[in-house]
Amino acid sequence: MVNIKEVAKAAGVSASTVSRALTGKIPVSEDARIRVMAAVEKMNYQPNAFAQGLKGGRIQTIGLVIPNVRSLVFPAAIRGIEDTAGQHGYTVVLCNTDENIEKERFYIENLRRRLIDGFIFSTARPGHEYLLDLPSEGVPVVFMIRQLGKSINTVVLDNEGGAYEATRYMLSRGLKKIALINGSLELPLYRHRYEGYLRALQEAGAVEPADMVVHGISGWDDGYQVMKELLEKRHRPDAVFATSDPKAMGIIRAIRDIGLRVPQDISVMGFDNLDFSSQIDPPLTTVAQPFYEMGVRACRRLIQMIEKGQNSRPKVEVLSAQLVIRKSVI
Amino acid sequence: MVNIKEVAKAAGVSASTVSRALTGKIPVSEDARIRVMAAVEKMNYQPNAFAQGLKGGRIQTIGLVIPNVRSLVFPAAIRGIEDTAGQHGYTVVLCNTDENIEKERFYIENLRRRLIDGFIFSTARPGHEYLLDLPSEGVPVVFMIRQLGKSINTVVLDNEGGAYEATRYMLSRGLKKIALINGSLELPLYRHRYEGYLRALQEAGAVEPADMVVHGISGWDDGYQVMKELLEKRHRPDAVFATSDPKAMGIIRAIRDIGLRVPQDISVMGFDNLDFSSQIDPPLTTVAQPFYEMGVRACRRLIQMIEKGQNSRPKVEVLSAQLVIRKSVI
């Protein structure tokens, strides 16, 4: 591969001048600039990223740490991040942690020795507080989707508002006994969805059906199980608010298993609006998260931090959710 | 961050000795080795990857180029690759091309200037023949899922065999008029699925229902459309073989839209066995691809090429598919 000296020779200048012409921060005569650019073009010169990195410059790479590529919520956000990163000349390194803190630490060590320019984490949760120390070590960090405190720049959904709207909609459809099947309260996002649900209930003068609120449920199999149990105990809600689309899928399956219909007998509200949610039977009424947009915002913010430095106070950016009405709620 | 000189001083040896003790290729006295290791341990020394890369060594990074993270087939394979890479101390850089050749080229250029150790591509298809030249430029390359010629090490599914088994199974269930809704014949994988379908039909003495074989269909919306059209033209097959699970989902939706039942009126066979395929209604009978395993094999092969060199002739590794019987075929 062609290096800066060969370009310099071809352009009839020194290597320093080539470097200056390319980075553009230090002025170079118009004449030299043109000759350099021509040589760069002709020889298809690309600066060696290692040499640049070694010299202490930026390497234009960001690390993206997520719990699981197979979970359907992250890939959409990845796309937003990738596209934005690409537009700014950055490359994305993807890391998958399986919610495993050891793996996460391995990646952080491993990537820092490559002098990654910054990180986007979607793995923040209680127990991972050491992530909060990274900025003080000079590593730009953004949290996305999952939040942990307010000391880090974060892009999240208005989970409370989304759940509130969803619940209000169900109430407006005349549904009274609304069960909640929720994720782990450890994650603020599920806590907020719970709070939104409660607020809508209270505003309507309704009361929380305590025996039909379940937390700590994750994925379709779990959703299926818990709904099965609920129905076997002869709890018969008018509607179930599942705080993720996969849970909703499992729940629908459980309802049908005992011969009831969705939404005629029991309505089901999801949360996420995953790609397939419009394709299942019945098409799922759900709360859409702007995943792509979240990725874009998170990435923009990170690149800004990398290039301009972390000057302002950390901001928690809250994007609003949108109710998507299909056919699973009566 | 601590560098090799500080370690050398702490261990009372020269930097060269530290380097030799760590890489292990050139012998060092037992005494020195122990002191170096102790210092490395105590100071938590990690060699600077840029300096190593600049010096011409390996950087322990592989590029993974896929058409789309949101397509549900790739994430499972990504996990296999990531896990295997991690076990060998490699990091994975993920690139998403949107099937866009410009984006693909951008990534290849961009990553090569970082002197990536090797590539795994899932984007091989006619028009991308320039990928075949990378090995001659000294870049180790493996193709996964999608194949293009035989000059590159490749890991693919036995698509012909999988489709053959699926079709045979439908025939064995007494289904006679089996429509095929297939992807683009440009991709060998869809051509092979078509061939497997034909072989099973021929063996059974059946004939291809020419008016019910459609190629070039991609995704659920496309599947929904084409099935709708088929049914409107009063074609009423006994069964539909969709060569991907998303197509199958769209097809099921179309069948139900006109008031028919799956599988009582029309059976539907999928292909892929994506995560959600067990959760939809009816649970999908389909052909399972060992995505995770494919990722593992592709990654192992690439790392072997990187570390041992490309000595043997390129191999095309064909993994077998497995029929998963659920409820969408009668």
Added chain:
DNA sequence: ACTAATTGTGCAAACGATTGCAGAAACGAT
């Protein structure tokens, strides 16, 4: 005991880009 072979070590030169420094060239002001 003297050479020959072996083993281990440190020096210094790469790798390729960036940048402080000093000096050359060009220009304007007196």
Added chain:
DNA sequence: ATCGTTTCTGCAATCGTTTGCACAATTAGT
């Protein structure tokens, strides 16, 4: 014509590692 600016350029040092080379120290061979 002299001096002072300004504008541009090249030299050389630097980043942290690896590795060829030469030399020192140890062991083996006669």
